Amino acid sequence: MRVLNLLKIAYKAIVLNKLRTLLTMLGIIIGVASVIAMLAIGEGSKESIRTTISSMGSNMITVRPGEDDRGPARGSGGDVQTLTLNDYKEIKEKSTLLNYITPVVNGGGQVINGSNNWPSTIYGVYPEYLDIKVVGLQSGSMFTDAEVQSASKVVLLGQTVVDNIFPDGEDPIGKLIRFNSIPFTVIGVLEEKGENTFGQDQDDIVIAPFSTVQKRILAIDYLNQIMASAASEDDAPEAVTQVTEILRAQHKLLDYEDDDFTVRSMEELISTFSSTSEMLTVLLVAVAGISLLIGGIGIMNIMYVSVKERTKEIGLRMAVGGKGSDILMQFLIEAILISITGGVLGVILGLSATVFIEKFLHWPTSVAMYSIVISFAVCAITGIFFGWYPARKAAALDPITALRYE
Amino acid sequence: MPVALMKVHLCHKDREGKDNNIMSKEIIKIENLKRDFTMGTETVHALKGISYTIHEGEFVTIMGSSGSGKSTMLNILGCLDQPTSGTYEIDGVSMKDLSRNELATIRNEKIGFIFQSYNLLARTSAIENVELPLLYNSKVSTEERRERAIKALEMVGLADRLHHTPAQLSGGQQQRVAIARSLVNNPVLILADEATGNLDTRTSYEIMSLFQELNKQGITITFVTHEPDIATFSSRTIVLKDGNIIQDYLNDNIQSAAEELAKLPKEDH
Numbered sequence A: 001m002r003v004l005n006l007l008k009i010a011y012k013a014i015v016l017n018k019l020r021t022l023l024t025m026l027g028i029i030i031g032v033a034s035v036i037a038m039l040a041i042g043e044g045s046k047e048s049i050r051t052t053i054s055s056m057g058s059n060m061i062t063v064r065p066g067e068d069d070r071g072p073a074r075g076s077g078g079d080v081q082t083l084t085l086n087d088y089k090e091i092k093e094k095s096t097l098l099n100y101i102t103p104v105v106n107g108g109g110q111v112i113n114g115s116n117n118w119p120s121t122i123y124g125v126y127p128e129y130l131d132i133k134v135v136g137l138q139s140g141s142m143f144t145d146a147e148v149q150s151a152s153k154v155v156l157l158g159q160t161v162v163d164n165i166f167p168d169g170e171d172p173i174g175k176l177i178r179f180n181s182i183p184f185t186v187i188g189v190l191e192e193k194g195e196n197t198f199g200q201d202q203d204d205i206v207i208a209p210f211s212t213v214q215k216r217i218l219a220i221d222y223l224n225q226i227m228a229s230a231a232s233e234d235d236a237p238e239a240v241t242q243v244t245e246i247l248r249a250q251h252k253l254l255d256y257e258d259d260d261f262t263v264r265s266m267e268e269l270i271s272t273f274s275s276t277s278e279m280l281t282v283l284l285v286a287v288a289g290i291s292l293l294i295g296g297i298g299i300m301n302i303m304y305v306s307v308k309e310r311t312k313e314i315g316l317r318m319a320v321g322g323k324g325s326d327i328l329m330q331f332l333i334e335a336i337l338i339s340i341t342g343g344v345l346g347v348i349l350g351l352s353a354t355v356f357i358e359k360f361l362h363w364p365t366s367v368a369m370y371s372i373v374i375s376f377a378v379c380a381i382t383g384i385f386f387g388w389y390p391a392r393k394a395a396a397l398d399p400i401t402a403l404r405y406e
Numbered sequence B: 001m002p003v004a005l006m007k008v009h010l011c012h013k014d015r016e017g018k019d020n021n022i023m024s025k026e027i028i029k030i031e032n033l034k035r036d037f038t039m040g041t042e043t044v045h046a047l048k049g050i051s052y053t054i055h056e057g058e059f060v061t062i063m064g065s066s067g068s069g070k071s072t073m074l075n076i077l078g079c080l081d082q083p084t085s086g087t088y089e090i091d092g093v094s095m096k097d098l099s100r101n102e103l104a105t106i107r108n109e110k111i112g113f114i115f116q117s118y119n120l121l122a123r124t125s126a127i128e129n130v131e132l133p134l135l136y137n138s139k140v141s142t143e144e145r146r147e148r149a150i151k152a153l154e155m156v157g158l159a160d161r162l163h164h165t166p167a168q169l170s171g172g173q174q175q176r177v178a179i180a181r182s183l184v185n186n187p188v189l190i191l192a193d194e195a196t197g198n199l200d201t202r203t204s205y206e207i208m209s210l211f212q213e214l215n216k217q218g219i220t221i222t223f224v225t226h227e228p229d230i231a232t233f234s235s236r237t238i239v240l241k242d243g244n245i246i247q248d249y250l251n252d253n254i255q256s257a258a259e260e261l262a263k264l265p266k267e268d269h
């Protein structure tokens, strides 16, 4: 009976102060929702970077021309011409820790099939490329070393290229297409890989024998990069050192001279990227923390002020016989109802925002349980405490003092 | 009523006390009551040591100029405020011996208090305002609460304004809602602070006749007023000046508010 009355009183007071209730709830809703959504973005990108990189083959080692001065996400280093086929041959001959190795040249151009054309990138490689990149074939077969020697005009296409130049769904194997003006026979289609973490379409690719691309398409005598794979993941760091030594000797670099090339293992790349994503998460956590703090202060303010404002009401309730504990229970129930409702709505909004971000912005997200628990708890506890604390102070006054409060 | 019948003009509480002990008990007994308000360095002595006794069934008016301490005194009688010094015994129990919760229960069950400034809950209907004291009384069921609130509002002539909020009521109507709220808990003691201050003559006579009716049923009433004609409806008058009692006399010619009401010209309403 008593509890029922208190619930009734609290409910009436909430309905009576709709705007105040709404504002308080809004603070809680936004606080909770933003923290959940932000942490979901942080967790999501971290996870997706991890999976992408490990699917790329963690034994991979790349050698690019030019000094390592532009960070991990640099381009192909096309205008630096310090890497040659002789470098490749030297590494292949001297290195003991590599399984596969291939020179790489690449360039952009139009892939043309009749009236359909599509801009893409052609990679000139050795057959080992597939083993290094850990890609399989959907159909057809890889070109052979002999075809590389003879600079055969054969290509393998990525799925995106196939979709765009064979829009009717015909089988591309055996078809004659052109890259820029040069005719090629399609001998295979690469396994689909989808987008990587950075939004690049890994299927928008054309692969052809190294010599064909280097001589017939690009007409260059240097390499864009050398790709290799270490015998095992554990060998990768040592392989990097070994390759570096071989190349320094090959380039006749003196001790004080810097490398004119860059050797990287995938593992290094992983750690670079995961530390980047780690930083992103830390940043997002910081932003989330700040918004939680600001949300908390907002809740605190509005709760404190609105309860303070009702000191007169508290005085009246005591004057007509409300006990201190009745008043406190009323405000506690009010604060709990408002905070819990706001918190639940905030969780719902945060989850919806996360779904929205994933669906429409195509950002990877992953909702962490801890973000729901922490944001909900912080907002609810702040709301409840600052609904209760000023009420407690008002309820400790003599009724007439509270009634006189302006 | 016994007090009302006494023809003696009293100034000495001793004699008054002796005479009345035979017939009825003391419901209010204050002795050397002082109330100081400190504001910074300044101290206002609102009550400077007043003493009197009110017996069950008395109808007392408190008069005095503005600022003489009437509201201050009534607030203490209503257990809403604590005296700085002196004693206050309500129904034989010293206020000092009562806990905050016990005081709340007394306010809830024994006292009907009418504030000078009404103190109604804003944005809340008349009936819910009147129901408020009963919400804090777990012995009263929801249905009974509603019934009693409606009855109290009928008694003050507001049966047709049950669902109006204070903002939708005139000053006099708000005052009557406050009066209804003070009656709803069937108090044994009604403390009214200028309960008719905002009412026209007819309505205030109606309210006074209601109070006289309640008084006849045995409810003790203490009524603060500025209007001498209102005082003629009571059995005793206490006059305050600057925090002291300057007069305390029994009324030997109590007027009937109902009769006065009948005498009023019709066009007055």
Ligand SMILES: Nc1ncnc2c1ncn2[C@@H]1O[C@H](COP(=O)(O)OP(=O)(O)OP(=O)(O)O)[C@@H](O)[C@H]1O
Binding pocket: A404, B037, B038, B039, B044, B045, B046, B064, B065, B066, B067, B068, B069, B070, B071, B072, B073, B116
């Ligand atoms: N809370 C307070 N703080 C400071 N001074 C106060 C307070 N309450 C009352 N006073 C002072 O005490 C004195 C008596 O005030 P009180 O309200 O009792 O007068 P009153 O007789 O009810 O007057 P009125 O007829 O105008 O209502 C006044 O001088 C007033 O200024």
Ligand SMILES: [Mg+2]
Binding pocket: B070, B071, B072, B116, B193
């Ligand atoms: Mg007053």
